[in-house]
Amino acid sequence: MVWVNALVQGLLLGGLYALFACGLSLMFGVMRVVNLAHGDLAVLAAYLALPLIAVLHLPVLVAALLVTPAFALIGYGVQRTVIQRSLDVGPLTTLLVMFGLAIVIQNGLLQALSANSRSLDVGTLASASFRVNGQVSVGYLSMLIFAVAIVVLLALQALLSLTAVGRRIRAAADDQEAASIVGTDTRHVFGIAAALAFGTIALAGLAFGMYSSFDPSIGPQRLIFAFEAVVIGGLGSLWGTLAGGMVLGVAQTLGAQVDPSFGVLAGHLVFLAVLAFRPSGLIPARVT
Amino acid sequence: MRVRRGAAGWTGLGAVAVVAALAVLPYVVYANVTNLLIDVFILLVLASMWNLLAGYAGLISVGQQAFVGVGAYTVLFLAQGGVNPFLAIPAAAVVCAAVAVPTSLLVFRLRAEYFAIGTWVVAEVFQLVVVRFASLGGGTGSALPGLAGLDPALRQAFTYWATLVVVVASLLGVYLLLRSRLGLDLTAIRDDEIGARSVGVRTGRAKRVVYLAAAAGCGAGGALLIVSQLNVQPAAIFSVRWSAYMIFATVIGGVGFIEGPIVGVVVFFALQQALADQGAWYLILLGCVAIGMALWVPQGLWGLVSGRFDLRVFPVGYWVHFDPQGAMARVGRLRRLLRGREG
Amino acid sequence: MEVRDLTVRHGQLQALTAVSLRVDAGETLAIIGANGAGKSTLLRTIAGLHAPAAGAILLEGREVTGLAPHRRVAAGIVLVPEGRRMFPSLTVEENLLVGAHRARSGGWGLARVLELFPWMAERRRQLTAQLSGGEQQAVAIGRALMANPRVLLLDEVSLGLAPAVVRRLYDLLPELLRAGVTVLLVEQDVGHALRVADRAQCLLEGRTTLEGRPADLTAAQVEAAYFGLAAHTAAGGEEPWSG
Numbered sequence: 018m019v020w021v022n023a024l025v026q027g028l029l030l031g032g033l034y035a036l037f038a039c040g041l042s043l044m045f046g047v048m049r050v051v052n053l054a055h056g057d058l059a060v061l062a063a064y065l066a067l068p069l070i071a072v073l074h075l076p077v078l079v080a081a082l083l084v085t086p087a088f089a090l091i092g093y094g095v096q097r098t099v100i101q102r103s104l105d106v107g108p109l110t111t112l113l114v115m116f117g118l119a120i121v122i123q124n125g126l127l128q129a130l131s132a133n134s135r136s137l138d139v140g141t142l143a144s145a146s147f148r149v150n151g152q153v154s155v156g157y158l159s160m161l162i163f164a165v166a167i168v169v170l171l172a173l174q175a176l177l178s179l180t181a182v183g184r185r186i187r188a189a190a191d192d193q194e195a196a197s198i199v200g201t202d203t204r205h206v207f208g209i210a211a212a213l214a215f216g217t218i219a220l221a222g223l224a225f226g227m228y229s230s231f232d233p234s235i236g237p238q239r240l241i242f243a244f245e246a247v248v249i250g251g252l253g254s255l256w257g258t259l260a261g262g263m264v265l266g267v268a269q270t271l272g273a274q275v276d277p278s279f280g281v282l283a284g285h286l287v288f289l290a291v292l293a294f295r296p297s298g299l300i301p302a303r304v305t
Numbered sequence: 306m307r308v309r310r311g312a313a314g315w316t317g318l319g320a321v322a323v324v325a326a327l328a329v330l331p332y333v334v335y336a337n338v339t340n341l342l343i344d345v346f347i348l349l350v351l352a353s354m355w356n357l358l359a360g361y362a363g364l365i366s367v368g369q370q371a372f373v374g375v376g377a378y379t380v381l382f383l384a385q386g387g388v389n390p391f392l393a394i395p396a397a398a399v400v401c402a403a404v405a406v407p408t409s410l411l412v413f414r415l416r417a418e419y420f421a422i423g424t425w426v427v428a429e430v431f432q433l434v435v436v437r438f439a440s441l442g443g444g445t446g447s448a449l450p451g452l453a454g455l456d457p458a459l460r461q462a463f464t465y466w467a468t469l470v471v472v473v474a475s476l477l478g479v480y481l482l483l484r485s486r487l488g489l490d491l492t493a494i495r496d497d498e499i500g501a502r503s504v505g506v507r508t509g510r511a512k513r514v515v516y517l518a519a520a521a522g523c524g525a526g527g528a529l530l531i532v533s534q535l536n537v538q539p540a541a542i543f544s545v546r547w548s549a550y551m552i553f554a555t556v557i558g559g560v561g562f563i564e565g566p567i568v569g570v571v572v573f574f575a576l577q578q579a580l581a582d583q584g585a586w587y588l589i590l591l592g593c594v595a596i597g598m599a600l601w602v603p604q605g606l607w608g609l610v611s612g613r614f615d616l617r618v619f620p621v622g623y624w625v626h627f628d629p630q631g632a633m634a635r636v637g638r639l640r641r642l643l644r645g646r647e648g
Numbered sequence: 649m650e651v652r653d654l655t656v657r658h659g660q661l662q663a664l665t666a667v668s669l670r671v672d673a674g675e676t677l678a679i680i681g682a683n684g685a686g687k688s689t690l691l692r693t694i695a696g697l698h699a700p701a702a703g704a705i706l707l708e709g710r711e712v713t714g715l716a717p718h719r720r721v722a723a724g725i726v727l728v729p730e731g732r733r734m735f736p737s738l739t740v741e742e743n744l745l746v747g748a749h750r751a752r753s754g755g756w757g758l759a760r761v762l763e764l765f766p767w768m769a770e771r772r773r774q775l776t777a778q779l780s781g782g783e784q785q786a787v788a789i790g791r792a793l794m795a796n797p798r799v800l801l802l803d804e805v806s807l808g809l810a811p812a813v814v815r816r817l818y819d820l821l822p823e824l825l826r827a828g829v830t831v832l833l834v835e836q837d838v839g840h841a842l843r844v845a846d847r848a849q850c851l852l853e854g855r856t857t858l859e860g861r862p863a864d865l866t867a868a869q870v871e872a873a874y875f876g877l878a879a880h881t882a883a884g885g886e887e888p889w890s891g
Contacts, residue, residue, distance in 0.1 A: 051418045053367065102600050112365045112421050113556055113599045120549045121592040124585040181749065188735045188746045195733035198695050200721035200750030200795055237545055241429055244422045248415075282433040285426060289411060292423075296414045 020274060022153045027270035029155070031246075031263025032163030033228060037221035037239065038246040038258045039170060040214035045252070047190040047210040050100055050111050054119035056240030058215065059222030061122055062088055063137060063231050064130065066223050070137055077139050077227065085219045092215025093208040100211065101204055119236065126233035137226035162224045166262075169217060170255050176213070186210050238281075245288040251298025260299055316618060324473055331462040339465050340533075345574050346472040347529050348550055352558070352566035353475050354522035355551040360561030361483065361491040362515040363417075363498070367548045368424025371408075371431045372401045372520040374543040376527030378435055381537055384451040385440070391467055394528040401524025402517045409516050413509070425545065432543035446538035449531050464533050471525050479563060480619050482518065487511060495561070549588065553595040559605025563619040568607045649694075649725070649799050649830065654703035656686075656693050656854075663689040664854040666703070671799070671847075676821070676831040678845035678862075680838050682874055686854040687834040688730050691801045694832070695727035696720045707799065722750045724798030728791075730807065732784045734776035740787055741772035747791035754796030755827060761790040764823065782813035789817075793824070800824065802833040806840060818844055838870065852876045 037059065044050045052058075062084055069080040099118070103111040139158065146156040177183035189196040189203045190210075197203050225231060225239065242265065250261020265284050272283020291298065331339050351369065358364045376397040383393040408427055415423040436444045452460055482488055490511045493501035502508050531537045550573065558569025573591060580587035602609055649671050656664040664686045671677040679687045692698050694705055696717035705713045712720055720726075726747075735743055744758060762769045765786045776784055785805055792800060806814040814837065821844045825831065835841035842848055842862040850858035850873040858865065858873035 045418065049418060051422065053421065099596070099600070106600060106603055108418075109359070109363065109365050110599050110603060112367075112418070113552065114596050116367055116421075116549075116552060117556075117592045117596040117599070120545075120553075121589050121596070124589045124592070128585050128589065181745070184738065184742050184746055185749060187737055187742075191735040191737055192733055194697060195729060195735065196746070197717040198697065198721065198727045198729060199747045199791055200718050200726075201746065202716070202718045237425065238429070241422065241426050244419070245426070248419065252416075278437075282430070285430045285433065288426065289430070292411055292414055 019152055020271070023270040023274040024267055025149075025153055025155060026159070027267030028263050029159040029163045030266030030270060031259065032159075032166035032266075033221070033224055034242055034246045034262030034265055035259040036162070036166035036169055036217060036224060036262075038243040038250075038262055039173060039255055040217040040221065041240075041243045042247050042252070042255065042258050043173070043210060043214045043217070045247075047186055048096075048100070048104065048207050049108075050104070051115065052214070053112060053115040053240065054122060054236075055218060055243055056238065057119045057122040057126075057236030058088075058218050059225060059239055060231050060233065060236045061126065062219040062222030063226035064126060064135075064233075066137060066226065067135060077137065077223070080137075081220065081223050084223065085216050088219035089212040089216035092218075093212040095215075096208045096211030097204060101207065119240075123233055123236055130233065132232055132234070134230040134232045135226075136230040137223060139227045158227060162228060165220065165224065166259070169220065170259060173213065173217075174255055182206075182209060242284070245284060248298060249288060249291045257298060264299070324469070327469055328466065331465050336458070336461060339461055341574070341578075343461075343465055343468050343529070343533050345570055346468040347526050347533070348554060348573065349566055349570045350472050350475045350522055350526045350529070351547060351551045352554040352570055353479055353563070354519040354526070355548075356555045356560060356563075356566050357479055357482075357515055357522075358519045359555070360565070361488075361495060362512045363495060364512060364516065365421045366424040366519075367421050367545065367552070368426070368428040369519065369523045369551060370543050370545060370547040371424070371428035372405065372523035373527035373530065373547050374428070374431055374435065374539070375401050375404055376524030377531040377537045377542050378441055378527075379524070380528045380531050381441060381447060381449060384449055388451070390449060390451050390528075390532050391463060394467060394471065394525060394532065397528035398521040398525040401527075402521040405517045405520035408520075409513050413513070413516075425548075428543055428545070432539050435543075436539050442537070442539075444539060446536060446541075448536045449534075452532070452535065464529070467532065468529050471529060475522050475525070476563065476619075478518070478522075483563070487514060491515065546588075549592070553588075553591045555605075556595045557591070557598050557606060559607035559609075559611075560603075562605070562607050562611065564611070565605050565607045569605070572606070649708070649832075650706045651690075651694065652704045652706070654690070654693060654705070655701045656689055656698050657701050658689070658698075662854055664693070664700075667851065667854065667856055669849055669856075669859075671830055671832055673798075673830055674825065674828050675846045676825060676833065676844055678841035678848045679832065679834045679851060680836070680841050680848060680870075680874065681851035681857075683836070684853075685851040687851055688803055689854075690851070691727060691803045691832065691834055692729075694799075695725060695729075695801055697727075718750060721795050721797075722752065724752055724796075725801065726792040726795045726797035726799070727801040728788050728803060728805065730803040732781070732788045734779075734784050734787065736775070736777045739773050739775055740768060740779070743776055743787055743791050744772075744794050747794035749795075751794055752796040752798075756793045756796045758794070761793055764793075764820065765790060781809050782817070785809060785813075785817060789820075793829075797829060799830045799832060802831060804834055804836065806835060806837045814840060838874070842870075850874055 041052055041055050044052050065087070066080045066084045069075045069083060070077060099114060100111060103114040144156070145158070146154045148154045177187060185196065185201045185206050186209065189201055189206045193203050246262040246265050247258055248261065249264050250257035250259065264287065268287040269280045269284040273280030330342065351373065355366065355369060358366050379397040379400045380390050380393040383396060384390045412420060412423040412427060435441060441447060483491070490501070490506045493506050494508050494511060498508055527542060530542065554569035554573045555566050556569070557572050558567065559565030576591055577587045580590065598605060604612065651667065651669045653666045653668055654664055655662070655666055667686070667690060669677065679690060681687050689698065693700055696715060700713065704711055707723055707725060712723055712725065715723065735746065738746065744761060748758070762772070767783070768787070768790070771779070776787060779787065789805070805817055818840050821831070833841060833845070845862055848860065848862050848865065849856055850870065852873065853876070857876065858869060
């Protein structure tokens with residue numbers, strides 16, 4: 018039964034990973050930008066929320082409502098200035114620039130703050146759980162995060178499929194040049210996509226901060242988890258990212274059940290296996 | 306028209322002189338200068354390898370620290386088995402090239418844009434695997450056996466010379482590689498990959514060879530690191546910081562030029578020495594400069610200078626010389642030949 | 649609309665050299681020429697996809713040379729690009745609606761476009777990837793019309809389509825012209841082009857080689873301008889172009 022518990026934890030963890038990965042997926046799907054700073058941005062968001070929660074004693078929800086839109090605005094700005102410029106220079110330049118950004122953020126946080134591990138205090142929510150039966154218990158926090166992930170994914174999907182802005186985003190993602198000659202300001206639209214992505218990064222960063230601890234150097238690991246979730250699930254599909262996140266989560270929790278230090282490695286091995294045998298992922302995209 | 310390869314004559318002589326001067330250095334300068342030069346040369350090796358990958362094969366890797374780590378741990382493993390660490394350095398390079406073979410099979414399956422993170426994942430996996438071996442020191446690392454009996458000054462000198470040999474071998478290796486047939490293939494790939502493939506260039510194979518060579522070079526760098534530091538820690542040796550150092554140095558110096566990493570490494574260490582007491586600020590500053598260079602001066606410092614003054618220290622590449630007199634003479638001969646046949 | 653001395657370079661290649669043209673409101677100007685003559689480059693530059701090395705583009709006297717493509721759409725210049733360029737992950741209706749984003753006020757809207765192409769109404773929720781070439785071309789034209797263009801640029805609409813389909817598309821043109829749209833069309837198929845056009849201009853290697861009303865141009869003149877050969881008249885004199 019303890020295995021079932023691990024399975025359930027893994028599935029719920031998958032929600033967190035999916036929330037985390039959808040920003041990466043969005044930026045790549047729309048702008049072909051691999052955001053190597055993805056993990057470090059999430060850590061930055063957590064650090065931005067920290068004083069709000071620890072010093073101002075704001076409830077986590079309020080902190081989230083403050084940090085998320087702020088991050089979305091930052092995302093728009095970064096896209097229109099730095100990322101757009103790098104896209105204009107060349108295809109590989111964006112990778113270099115985002116990597117540089119990741120290192121600058123990481124070391125900036127390290128210099129400005131201590132290397133100590135921090136976490137976002139959510140009071141009793143962190144440990145509250147309910148028992149399903151003898152061996153399986155489900156944490157309220159995990160469920161909440163999973164629910165938020167589903168809501169965010171649904172909202173993103175709805176935005177992309179049903180709204181005019183979403184149409185323009187998809188059009189610009191399909192064919193940037195054609196979109197511009199039918200009147201879409203593609204730079205602005207890319208900015209919006211980046212804003213959405215950064216917003217989800219902020220949410221994911223806060224979720225991570227509540228779920229576990231964070232420190233300035235944990236960004237790369239988070240990036241890798243997001244990337245693995247996207248690749249396992251298959252590129253081009255938000256629901257694929259959810260599936261990928263859940264597979265990764267389950268791999269990690271089951272691996273940790275075998276041996277506590279084996280969890281992360283187990284996730285990596287599953288990723289490598291998917292890469293070796295099914296590189297297009299579990300749920301390949303509908304349209305390339 | 307004649308196609309002529311750049312002449313290596315005077316450059317070769319100059320290079321020998323420089324190397325000879327560098328070789329004598331331990332006798333002439335203080336120990337801390339020698340130490341600094343060891344670090345400079347090691348970074349130059351790493352940066353040159355990254356430059357080979359990115360500038361000539363178009364592969365942006367942020368995971369070369371995987372091979373830095375494997376190189377260091379290979380030396381540790383062999384030293385624990387009684388092998389002289391200095392002799393283990395070439396072995397480390399070979400082992401890394403061997404490890405790179407199955408690794409390349411995996412990472413090359415990723416689409417180009419995801420290749421970078423793939424290499425990073427590989428580095429993390431290597432680290433996680435290595436720390437499981439208690440004999441290699443587990444999570445806390447281990448000291449390097451086998452050099453304890455050596456006089457410190459002598460050890461430092463040997464380390465310096467080993468580093469000098471490796472850096473010269475690396476630069477020479479890159480230079481010869483680029484002047485070879487493979488180098489021509491790589492330039493074709495860099496200019497137009499699809500076009501290159503359509504004329505028969507085996508792009509997959511070319512990239513793989515470069516990936517293996519870069520792995521070997523980074524392995525040698527890692528081996529030198531453990532020899533110069535006398536210990537190794539997994540978190541440090543497999544850290545993404547090595548990629549940061551390689552990338553920033555090369556981007557600032559100039560990607561795609563052999564001279565680029567040399568210039569970049571000099572700038573790197575100048576900044577590091579200048580901001581020595583400020584913790585990680587030099588890295589933040591370097592990062593910002595590298596970002597700025599990538600956005601506005603993508604050819605790097607060397608590219609800027611060499612473009613302006615048409616300089617070249619390492620002659621690679623081919624020049625086409627249009628020779629009207631010769632061409633007309635050949636056309637005339639051809640005409641006479643054809644007329645003769647018809648007549 | 650007026651184009652003055654437009655010079656456009658693709659890297660080291662000079663695609664257009666000092667090309668000028670003028671089209672008045674409601675007129676249809678056909679640009680003809682062989683492959684590589686620079687016709688598409690001309691339209692793309694007018695639409696804003698290439699920046700000219702020299703020259704100017706004016707719409708009703710107002711210079712638009714510096715405007716980004718999406719702003720030119722707002723000003724009234726809309727391109728139907730070569731190769732249709734549908735958005736593969738969007739449905740027919742969504743393709744049309746994207747075109748309406750920066751629409752000027754005017755008679756064209758979703759209802760009217762669906763009227764123009766009656767078959768579209770039932771298939772509006774299909775992905776454009778499932779349409780035939782001719783149908784995609786219709787959607788592309790409809791998409792451009794949604795923006796209520798002043799000047800409609802048609803780039804090689806006949807490319808890759810069956811002759812019957814092409815004929816049907818060109819039969820639509822008068823309807824557009826009745827609505828007062830100025831049309832600048834680029835075609836390799838000289839016959840169709842000269843049939844619908846008020847005036848024609850021939851390009852060769854980036855330069856204008858011939859201009860005039862189709863009725864005034866002889867077949868031999870057009871051929872010579874198209875291919876750049878010295879004009880040879882056939883024995884028996886010249887006949888005016890009769891399509």
